[in-house]
Amino acid sequence: MKTIRLLALEWSETEARLAVASRRGDEVVIEHAFTVALRPDGGGGLEHSDRARQDQGDKAPSESGATQGPTEVGRRIAAALAARGIRKIDTLVAIGRASIELRQLTLPPAPDDELPEMVRFQALREFNALQEDWPLDFIPIDEDSGGPRNVLAAAIAPDLVEQIQRTCQASGLRLRRLILRPCGAASLFCRRQAEGLPKARLLVDLLADEADLTVMIDRKVIFLRTARLPGEPLSDAESGQALLGEIRRTMAAVHNQLGGRRVESIALCGRGPEHAALSERLAERLGAPVELFDPFAGLALEGELARSLPEHPARFAPLLGMLVDELQHAPHAVDFLHPRRKPEPPSRIKQYALAAAGVAAAVIAMVVYGVVEHGRLSDEAVALEAKVKEWESRAADAARLQKTAAEIQAWLGGDQVWLDEFVWLSERLPPPQEVMLTQIQASSTPRGGEMKIEGLARSVESIKAMQERLRDSEHRLVGKEAGEGGSQKEYPLRFSSSVYIGAEPRK
Structure with a gap:
């Protein structure tokens, strides 16, 4: 059995994070997890936002004047991969909240297969910058219960997708998925839970200079935002206070959007004494239970990674979640390269071909039967003539049925679009x-x-x-x-x- 090997990749203005995993039988094995330093003075990153994304309706950022373009970023990533003997590998790229436009939309009652076209139609009216050529995907928040549908819709500018593709080409990588970063971490977290719970839970993922704040109910993402931080909350009191304020804003936004429901528990990505101390401070100030979530716990690790984790292991939660989902053939919540689409209508060509073949077979059988019987049993010519008339009557009945079916099909085709x-x-x-x-x-x-x-x-x-x-x-x-x-x-x-x-x- 061929081993499937994938790379998950994310980069910002200062660093790139990479993780490599493979599937061996039923087990996902993490082979590498490491960072690549990029120029610290800007350029080349996917995200150039200088403020916190305060709610679901913020605009996607535009590119800033970067001096380090996709080619240079790709060259640095390719060199780091080559040093580990990795080349030309299918790649999943994580895209941050700050690089997209995201809104919660309310739609009329509709089944799931009609949602893709309805979401794009509504998004074109409500999004700030969305155009027809923008990739758009969405997360259904509620089920098809006959009432209005609520979805979390996300769109990304085509020029940003092109920039990502150029970076992958410069790295010698094959872009396979373009996934919303907070959804990867949320998927990994939900896999660790014994079962889906109907309560709202907040996942806090601390990255280099920002935090992903993702709210889930019953294993489904229903709210997310990304907040810029002035420093490292684990060691800097001012940054810790800023993080506390962002968590409170997120909990208030969820309370307003979900009709009074509250976030009942919080999970902080991380391990070790610094994260444990931060979780205790958050629990004390917020009055809600806070647990630690170690993204590498429970995963099969190989080689050097099994002996020593990267410097900031919690930052790899989105990449690990993306790899596990892809290798276990689980759908991604948001994938801009493969967004949800209306199902193709079933083809009727096969049905028509079978019907025609049946009629042709009946006619051929009738003719052959008549010729053989007439030549072999000439003394039963009268009986054969009666049999032929019987078959002709059946063929006429079949023709009438076909005509009726065609009229019904034409009537069905007149329904309103x-x-x-x-x-x-x-x-x-x-x-x-x-x-x-x-x-x-x-x-x-x-x-x-x-x-x-x-x-x-x-x-x-x-x-x-x-x-x-x-x-x-x-x-x-x-x-x-x-x-x-x-x-x-x-x-x-x-x-x-x-x-x-x-x-x-x-x-």
Whole structure:
């Protein structure tokens, strides 16, 4: 059996972290975990944010004026790998929260297979910088229970993806996955738990100059942010105080977004007396239990790594989680190279081919049977003629069934394509400064379809303009209610209308 070997990689402005693992039978073995120093005065890193990402709606950062480009970073990484005899290996790259745009979106009720297109449609309206060509993936926060769907959507700029690809090419690496870093650490942490718990847990992962703060419920990431720190919280009192403040902000944000639920426990990535002392201080100040999470505990280690861990082992939690997931064929929460997509519709070619082959086989069998029997049993010509008429009758019945099936298929093909109708609606609505929709309800009818819309408007003229623009040869607008009572100062009027598609509404 061929051994699968993978590299997990992350780099910032000052250093690159690398881990190599392989799967041998059912066991994942960590072979290497080490850092590569980059120029400390900037450049080459994936992240150039100079402030904490305070909530789910922050903008993704743009590249700064880096002097150390992908080629130089790739050269340093390639040299470190070559010194360990590693070349041309499939690579998983971790991308930090500060390098992407992330938002929580609320969508109408929908099954899981319709979420990818709905998430992109909604993200294009709510994200700050998202364009059509941006890779976008998402984490469903809740299950399909018939109610509104909540997702954590993440997008990354194509030029940043290109920069990462150039760095991997300069390193002689094959880019296989592009994974959101906090999700890798969260996956590794959840694997250590005996079972999924319905309580909210916060994972704190201290990196070189920042901390990933990730909240999970029942093994699923539901909130994450990354905070810049002024120093090392393990030894610097000011940085420890800053970390405490960031944890409190995260717990407050979760409390607001989850309808009053609270973070009930905290896990700090790390090991040793310094991390233990920090966990005790956090538990005392926050009034919540804090446990230590050693990312290397329980993993099979090899060679020098088994004798001596890297200087900051806790910083490798995301890389280890990514490697274990990939080698055990577990799906990644967010992968910008392989985002969630709408399933391809099942092909009917095979069904049609089998049906045609069945009909052809029946006809051939009938002809052969008739010829053989007629030549061999001429004295039974009358009986054979009756048999032929019977087969012809069955063939006619089969033709009628095929015609009926074709008519049913044509009728099914006439169902409304709601994504197209939503696009039509968004293009026809007045500018958001004039009209804002608060609810859309779509349903199919025997004569077409109906979209019930509710919303707020700035003025009566805005409502009239909307009513004029939502009428054409295929759409008819029926205003049901309009008047004062808007819930926002900028939109004092409210309205309720129905757009009928394809035919007049029934009286």
